[in-house]
Amino acid sequence: MSNLSKVTVLPHSVSSSNLRFYGLWTATAIALLALPYVFSSGGSLTTLSLIGISIIFSLSYNILLGQTGMLSFGHAVYYGLGGFAAIHGMNLIARSKLPVSLPLVPLIGGISGLVFAATLGWVPTRRSGTAFAMISLGVAELIASSSLILRSFFGGEAGISANRTKLMRVFEWNFGPQIQIYYLVAVWTLLAVIAMYALTRTPFGRMCNAVRDNPERVQFVGYDPHVIRFLAFCFAGFFAGIAGALAAINFEIANAAYLGAAQSGVVLFATYIGGAGFFIGPIIGAIFVTYLSLALSDLTAVWQLYFGLFFIAIVMFAPGGIAGLLMKHLPLVRAGTLVTVLRAYLVALVPTLTMIAGFILAIEIVVQHTVNADEYPHTKAFGVHFNTANPLIWLLAAALVIGGFVIARCTWKWVGKAWDEALIAAREKGFHA
Amino acid sequence: VLELIVISTLNGVLYGMLLFLMASGLTVIFSMLGVLNFAHASFYMLGAFFGFQISRWFGFWPALLVAPLLAGLIGAAVERYGLRHVHKNGHVAELLFTFGLAFVIEEAVQIIWGKSPVDYRVPRLLDFPAFTIFSTNYPAFKIFMLLVSVAIFLALLIALKMTRVGLIVQAALTHPRMVGHLGHNVDRIFMMVFGIGTALAAVAGVIAGPALQTQSNMAELLGPILFVVVVIGGLGSLPGAFIASLLIGLVQTFAVSMNGSLASIFGPLGPGNKQPLLVDIWNVTIAQIAPIIPYLLMVVILLFRPKGLLGTRES
Numbered sequence: 034m035s036n037l038s039k040v041t042v043l044p045h046s047v048s049s050s051n052l053r054f055y056g057l058w059t060a061t062a063i064a065l066l067a068l069p070y071v072f073s074s075g076g077s078l079t080t081l082s083l084i085g086i087s088i089i090f091s092l093s094y095n096i097l098l099g100q101t102g103m104l105s106f107g108h109a110v111y112y113g114l115g116g117f118a119a120i121h122g123m124n125l126i127a128r129s130k131l132p133v134s135l136p137l138v139p140l141i142g143g144i145s146g147l148v149f150a151a152t153l154g155w156v157p158t159r160r161s162g163t164a165f166a167m168i169s170l171g172v173a174e175l176i177a178s179s180s181l182i183l184r185s186f187f188g189g190e191a192g193i194s195a196n197r198t199k200l201m202r203v204f205e206w207n208f209g210p211q212i213q214i215y216y217l218v219a220v221w222t223l224l225a226v227i228a229m230y231a232l233t234r235t236p237f238g239r240m241c242n243a244v245r246d247n248p249e250r251v252q253f254v255g256y257d258p259h260v261i262r263f264l265a266f267c268f269a270g271f272f273a274g275i276a277g278a279l280a281a282i283n284f285e286i287a288n289a290a291y292l293g294a295a296q297s298g299v300v301l302f303a304t305y306i307g308g309a310g311f312f313i314g315p316i317i318g319a320i321f322v323t324y325l326s327l328a329l330s331d332l333t334a335v336w337q338l339y340f341g342l343f344f345i346a347i348v349m350f351a352p353g354g355i356a357g358l359l360m361k362h363l364p365l366v367r368a369g370t371l372v373t374v375l376r377a378y379l380v381a382l383v384p385t386l387t388m389i390a391g392f393i394l395a396i397e398i399v400v401q402h403t404v405n406a407d408e409y410p411h412t413k414a415f416g417v418h419f420n421t422a423n424p425l426i427w428l429l430a431a432a433l434v435i436g437g438f439v440i441a442r443c444t445w446k447w448v449g450k451a452w453d454e455a456l457i458a459a460r461e462k463g464f465h466a
Numbered sequence: 467v468l469e470l471i472v473i474s475t476l477n478g479v480l481y482g483m484l485l486f487l488m489a490s491g492l493t494v495i496f497s498m499l500g501v502l503n504f505a506h507a508s509f510y511m512l513g514a515f516f517g518f519q520i521s522r523w524f525g526f527w528p529a530l531l532v533a534p535l536l537a538g539l540i541g542a543a544v545e546r547y548g549l550r551h552v553h554k555n556g557h558v559a560e561l562l563f564t565f566g567l568a569f570v571i572e573e574a575v576q577i578i579w580g581k582s583p584v585d586y587r588v589p590r591l592l593d594f595p596a597f598t599i600f601s602t603n604y605p606a607f608k609i610f611m612l613l614v615s616v617a618i619f620l621a622l623l624i625a626l627k628m629t630r631v632g633l634i635v636q637a638a639l640t641h642p643r644m645v646g647h648l649g650h651n652v653d654r655i656f657m658m659v660f661g662i663g664t665a666l667a668a669v670a671g672v673i674a675g676p677a678l679q680t681q682s683n684m685a686e687l688l689g690p691i692l693f694v695v696v697v698i699g700g701l702g703s704l705p706g707a708f709i710a711s712l713l714i715g716l717v718q719t720f721a722v723s724m725n726g727s728l729a730s731i732f733g734p735l736g737p738g739n740k741q742p743l744l745v746d747i748w749n750v751t752i753a754q755i756a757p758i759i760p761y762l763l764m765v766v767i768l769l770f771r772p773k774g775l776l777g778t779r780e781s
Binding site for chain 2: 102104106156159160162163164166167168170171172174175178179182294298301305335337338340341342344345348349352399400403
């Protein structure tokens with residue numbers, strides 16, 4: 034019955050959606066090819082490489098969080114072990130002059146990530162939910178602490194390094210210049226993204242979603258949720274290992290920070306901020322978080338605090354992440370009722386930004402008074418100079434926060450009303466979320 | 467050797483009781499709200515830093531009272547204005563909220579008190595050796611820490627077993643929905659439980675601060691161990707948390723004081739392996755692997771008892 038309906042309905046839509054599908058990937062490939070011509074400086078090439086690595090890493094994390102519903106606090110372990118394996122692999126290849134060139138090295142990282150995920154993943158994946166989260170944290174701490182003990186493999190605090198130019202050359206590329214590394218990362222990113230997208234379309238990918246939504250029913254259908262969680266964990270470990278190897282190639286060093294809790298936290302931030310519910314979410318998150326962490330650290334000394342506060346704000350007000358926020362507006366765009374909501378947003382934005390500015394001002398004043406207390410009372414944050422010794426600036430911060438908060442509350446209620454009306458109008462036209 | 471055993475047992479019980487001060491709050495919060503408070507160790511750190519600051523201004527004894535109160539108030543506010551709002555988005559969002567909170571608290575502490583350890587001293591009244599065993603002076607402050615944690619443990623026990631509030635909390639451990647159906651103001655109980663739980667963690671911070679190091683990374687160091695305690699004991703089980711706390715406390719303290727390694731045990735009988743990785747494993751001392759023992763213990767226990775020692779819940 035269902036087969037029949039598929040056959041009768043699909044022929045037309047398959048060819049058109051196929052066209053769109055392959056068109057999208059080709060466009061992405063061309064964009065990746067062209068990016069270095071737009072951003073040609075060395076710094077921006079490094080940033081682009083880091084973003085590519087972060088995209089693979091975040092997408093691999095989303096196999097766990099978004100697809101299978103497993104919140105892991107220790108995903109960096111497989112990233113880091115992949116990185117260490119790549120460094121050791123590069124050294125071994127260079128030493129014994131094996132006929133392996135650099136573009137294949139990420140595969141070493143991927144396979145070692147897979148092997149470690151398979152050995153370390155069996156016990157944690159027995160449980161789901163909060164218990165899995167805690168156990169993954171414990172296992173991660175176990176590996177991170179061991180890395181400081183097993184000095185010959187992990188190199189202690191200094192880490193171990195390798196020279197990426199000593200491997201067999203391909204097309205006369207020695208992978209010394211950053212531009213060559215960028216293309217290496219870009220190719221691997223494209224391959225990994227396509228592979229992970231394909232994974233979500235397989236029956237296994239669908240079973241992962243089923244385990245996320247209702248593990249009990251999965252058991253009734255005849256699958257073991259533990260095995261599916263374990264397999265998802267292995268896939269995630271494999272792609273994390275690739276990302277770690279690329280990072281190791283990029284920096285030519287691997288150290289204990291690669292597999293530490295901070296790295297696990299960053300990938301969690303990127304994935305969740307981007308939006309775990311959509312395939313595109315982690316990609317947005319990886320770009321956003323990598324760029325933000327590089328840009329913010331130039332602007333203010335306490336950027337990590339802002340980063341954490343931003344994450345909390347996302348968890349509280351936009352649990353779907355950036356992608357979820359954008360997708361929510363899709364029915365309104367299609368129905369053409371977005372304009373009224375946008376107008377409401379514009380109005381609400383003014384007091385909200387005022388409040389945020391007040392918060393930032395208050396934080397920067399406190400920072401000035403505690404971190405560099407003995408220095409000159411003039412400070413510069415976000416490119417603005419101000420004198421924190423002046424009591425008026427305290428008043429200004431307080432006024433901005435309180436005034437902004439009161440007005441923002443009213444305007445957001447109004448936004449909510451406009452939103453409801455626009456959504457009802459969209460539904461009447463037949464566009465559902 | 468006897469000296470080592472006595473001192474290590476004392477220290478181990480002390481460390482275990484401190485762990486239980488925190489793990490008890492964590493367990494009760496988890497049982498009632500269903501959320502594992504990732505920021506629990508951060509409240510321990512807040513307690514230590516508040517304790518340091520207040521004892522600098524007014525002395526240690528006011529700090530012992532005021533710092534936990536302050537941290538508890540912050541905890542209650544976090545529940546009221548943060549967690550309650552996130553609750554509708556599910557447990558993952560709640561856990562992530564507390565994760566972000568832990569991150570923010572650590573950053574804030576770094577901004578206010580800096581990254582290096584602060585000079586949080588033992589109060590002069592307790593700065594003397596309590597007794598001497600086998601030529602080792604045992605500081606009175608450690609005895610005081612032990613007494614405080616035992617007193618709080620007993621008070622908790624009595625409050626849980628004898629009072630009406632304790633009865634409700636106990637009921638909520640196993641049947642959280644039913645308690646709501648019976649007409650108790652669940653929201654307010656949640657807020658109070660969260661506040662008291664975080665205040666208990668802060669007490670641990672105030673009394674542990676002078677003995678251990680009061681530094682902005684103390685939450686990061688202790689947090690994972692705390693979760694290991696809760697997982698080993700079984701999620702949501704208070705007796706389990708108690709046993710696991712003492713177990714981890716004793717095991718870790720004993721491990722730190724031992725210097726043996728595989729090489730020293732087997733001596734010349736060891737295999738003549740020159741593989742560097744094996745040499746590393748061969749030469750590492752028990753004291754060096756002390757930090758990873760809790761995690762190893764967790765993995766081993768989960769292999770044989772997936773629900774933890776006394777756990778009944780799946781997740």
